[in-house]
Amino acid sequence: MVVMNKPRHHRALWVCLLILLAAPTWAPSSEMSGMLSIGSGWTSNHYEDASGSPTLLGDLMAQLAIQSATESGHTHWRFSAGARGAFALKDENAILASLSWEQGFRLDQGLFVLGAEIDHDYIPKKDRRNYDDASWTRFGGQGYASLRLDGEESSLTFRYQAGYDAFPDHDPDAFTHSLSGRYAIGLEISTILTARIGAGQTLYNERHPVDPAGSPLSGGVQELFVESGLELEHWFSATTGLTLEAGFLRRASNASLYFCGPGETVLLVDGDEAFFDDFDSFSDWHSRAGFTHRTGMVRTGLEIGIRQRVYDARPPFARNDTPDVSGSCSTLRLDLGLSLGLELSETCLVESLLQGFTITSNDEKLESTGFGFRLGLRILL
């Protein structure tokens, strides 16, 4: 376990703040926007699993954006800082901060963008659910480049991004990079079709596949993923719209698991150990429908979604933690959300959200249902 270095975290935040404050000096024609959001709510199942952990929630977030745009392109700085609390689950409380920069270069028929972002989740409490009693504090950084080719009624965007997430107290430190393409076309004045496709790789440097005896192999865990999706957005009028989306995700992983036995987090050689070779590869399909309507000061949104995931070889587990080696784990998730926004003024919005989900699975530890609500206030500054 790594002991956290608090002063180092604070230094990083100060550096972010100084960069941000200095930004307007080299962007004299910049526009500044601010946003403050605060909210509170409750969920019946925070982890969305069979543990069914209920908790009150709270969040506070401040965002600042500075952008300058000219005929030749744009410069954009964004800074956000805030806190997120789960009052019954102290180890979920987090202080969040991020800083991003983006530079756009206007082309004859398109836009080329370079960007970078660093972000930090500071989680002061240890994770009491986890065997190594460590915090999920995280540092992240990523860079990206995108090229957009513009047509009159369409645009084609290619984007490459690469980033690294570091967890000082845990082992999912990983480098992820991906290449994606996105094509959007206006079929009619109020109908937009978007197709996207992407592929990427995640390389873990502290997680290793294990051999059948449970010994870590030399290379790190690697995941390859491809995804694609189609989205159709149609506006019946200026105030009433419908969005339909369908997508596919395939992940191929070389992760394997040496299972110590039901309820065991350390190895006790008692004959109930098992080795699962291909533990994390899966195929995933999802579709979603969203309906929005606005009347006067009130915005209403309704969203339903369905997601099915089938693992290649991961066995389903019974509630007593016993694997069923004869089958492979599959889940079906249904989501329903209703949002209501009340626009008090041009800059002040009261938001409310009611949502529920149900997961059915042959893995009893994943089967769960939950619902929750949030009431928040968003102020543009």
Added chain:
Amino acid sequence: MHRVPVTLVILAGLILIPSGGWAILDSGRLASLCPAQAGRLQTILEAAGRAGLPMSHLETRINEGLLRRVPCQRLLEAIEKEYATLVETRTLLASIHDTSHQALILFANLRSSGLTQSSIISLIAVYGQTRNISSAGSAGLFLLSMKELNWSETQVMPLAELIATSSWTAGQREAIRQLLLYGASLDIERGQTVSLVRSGLVSGRSFHQIRRNLLDRKPFRLESGPDRR
């Protein structure tokens, strides 16, 4: 709450369907339903007739009020206000040498529906150049429909003026409204949204291109969507 949409339907009807003749006031019905106010209402109608104002417009309003069983005193106040609006609007239209009843009724209706005098002046100024009553009406309806969505007339006037000089279809005008709401949903300041939409329309960009430009100018990251993909 439903006053503005109802007015929009009525106004749209007034613009699209040409006036077919004179309305006839049912004097007997007026005298029996509002005996105390009937005399004053008749006086207003006579004054309108002498001033060359469209009496039929006021008669229609009175008939409408009687049918909807509006309290007599409120009906009288409404007709007095309508008369004053007609007088005021005619004065404004005289400055562009327009004496048509069609324009007078349109702008008076827009004023009665809640547009400020300064908005009416702006619309009349554009109408003075184009003499296109249909586009002027569309611009007025656009202002009212955005007002219903909490946008001020001042904010959207640059686009209303553009609509008043254009020959856009109802679908295209609806798309302009949708662009404004899209900009607001991206947390772009309203003045900037109007400016971006207007400059895009003026330079002949497609709605898809204007939408893309708005997306480029969003101040904050989207929770989902292109930013995260």
